[in-house]
Amino acid sequence: MKTRTLQKDKVNIITLGCSKNMVDSEVLSGQLKANDIDVVHESTKKDHNIVVVNTCGFIDKAKEESINTILDQVNLKKKGKLDKVYVTGCLSERYRGDLESEIPEVDAWFGTMELPLILKRFDADYKSELIGERLLSTPSHYAYLKIAEGCNRTCAFCAIPMMRGTHVSRPIEQLVAEAEKLVRSGVKEIMLIAQELTYYGLDLYKKRRLGDLMNALADVKGLEWIRLHYAYPTKFPMEILEVMKQRDNICNYLDMPLQHIADPMLKAMKRQITRQEILDLVKSIREQVPGICLRTTLITGFPGETLEDVEDVKRFLEEVRFDRVGVFTYSHEEGTSAYELEDNIPAEEKERRAQDIMETQQEISLEKNQEKVGKVFRVIVDKKESGRYLARTEFDSVEVDNEVIISTDRKLKPGEFVNVRITKAFDYDLEGELV
Template structure:
């Protein structure tokens, strides 16, 4: 196991000083410099991009919502599924046109994809206009890497396997002033056989509790209403700190911070979820009554092949324990269809688990082999056509269940946070359980708590009016 590298405050100060150097360098060039940051994948990537934007703002960049005309384009990538990788490669390919129109444009690729050797090699050989490539462990060093490119003009590729780091003091530019992501830990120790995350993000490493609490306290004082604690497996928080703290303890501490905000967290691994966690969720008034608890498969044999380290029976017992404490909990999950070796009977076990649990929503995926993971080498006899048919069957049934559960909201009134405007011009809001509500109302209500009376529902959303 590689050690965790704690970045000294003096080193972050040095990176901030480099930001100032870059600012002076850019000031010598005509016009306001613009940066476009494009984020793929999970909420952890969103949180990472907020820190990359923090550095860029310190350098003097303004932010653009398009790559066209941007002086710097940064793609923060995801490697969790093949579709995400192909989408990134397609978008990198399209950047050849903007680079041709704007030769001084600096193109950067970072994030989980960049940490994979085969991806870095392809970027180097097939996309000669990509200027800077680095993995997530070197995010804290972004200013230094960018300065090397700007001063020397040569391409910079930093994709070596380095210890996972924890760096405090990186500036943050958040996407809005209502919702905030707070990373409480990085990396993963679980090594599920299908998952690339431990290889590209490194082993688990927790931030110190005083740093997390200081960040949340600052957000609460600034008026943020929806704060999500992030980790690949938040239930493992604190195990590496030797401080006698765990995630349930951290939730209690965050709950005690003054302010009118809701606390969310993701993701929870079932093998580490506990009755103590559920007790804390039930008693802490700011903790949202919702839980994302990925089960991945309803078959204990498949779960063992996935190295998930729980069984169907132990997962269902967790759900029973949770609902005994929070009867109206909103429960969501992930499921993989067509893991190598899954039989039709084992897929039906997944279907029966969905029937028994009745999730509010599922994130469903057909198995996608990841280069370098054990599952990539497993025999996979089920035809793609059968996997696709199973996927559609699961999707259809879950949509029916989601629609049925949403109908139960109609006629009731819920406290919700108005967080924006939807494509149809109506306000969008979320219940504390995370359910989307479409509302009629003035945009001045964005960022406020309201009481919403639910008048209708669909598979994916609720419809209501402000009381």
């Protein structure tokens, strides 16, 4: 390719959005590197001449961040500091036609499933033998493992199927091979991700096989922790809980987004489940795996939501006492079935409701953390920051959950497992000392 200097091309990949996008960027990096092209993730050195922006198009805030990032890179190109700006990912998939005319300075736009086309821009070949080879953008001791692409659900608020297509599971053998490669590179913990984990296998094997996959991954030597994210509650495959109980390296942790609890909202959101069914499911999960950590996410401000619906959510949280909760405000997305409804709740009120719900959960989180004081937990060390080490228990995933703060003169390494006695508890963090 032509460049402004005689130097070799260097590509900087900027990733926005979720961990699934991060995996896509890592795969692209691996392919570029295999084609002898210099590549970095979100470099601040500014010694690159090409940028690939991997965008998110899920909700308004994410779309705005993606567009601003593209414009920032285009401005650098105008100033002669970049030769090429390419855009890929969900925003590009969803709005390519509009974006091409609005931001003509971008050299090429790509959808979510067009990796070979991106590589052609670099005169590079897609190497199928590299399946599972990635250039990690995470610290070397943990990684995300995307077990499927797309989604077959029809939730009223969600635009993901428009951007990612229908559910496509990856074969068990391929995922095990990728996990083995990750472990050989130093990974100790993998987080299973997909738009919807519990659907895994139905398309490929004609039955749900998440449990079989978990067992196969648990056999990978050197893999210390396996963590489950994005499990859909409807038709939940209870057999995976037995696997979780039997296998020591599968974390007693489950991320199960519920989105709401009030029956009118669950029906309007097309969640295919009722409040009572959710209560029964949570009870069954806790009975089968005592001590399991349950994380959920909720949406507030969906069209037609009443203040009583919000109070119902708060009562539910006080009754069920989830370990971890995240709350998002509803985003009115064209192309979804909810877009036909009136977006009748102002943004400020959506935020107020979200804050109200989180204040309820904050008290629950503090009480649950206080129960841990004096107890000993095995933790994985993530990093050293401001003279202290930050670690996590098996009940905490990366970035979204609690951290354990350790002050010690002993030198600890990222990825090292140590035992810690909890000495202090805060709303969302713990302090501890080495045992």
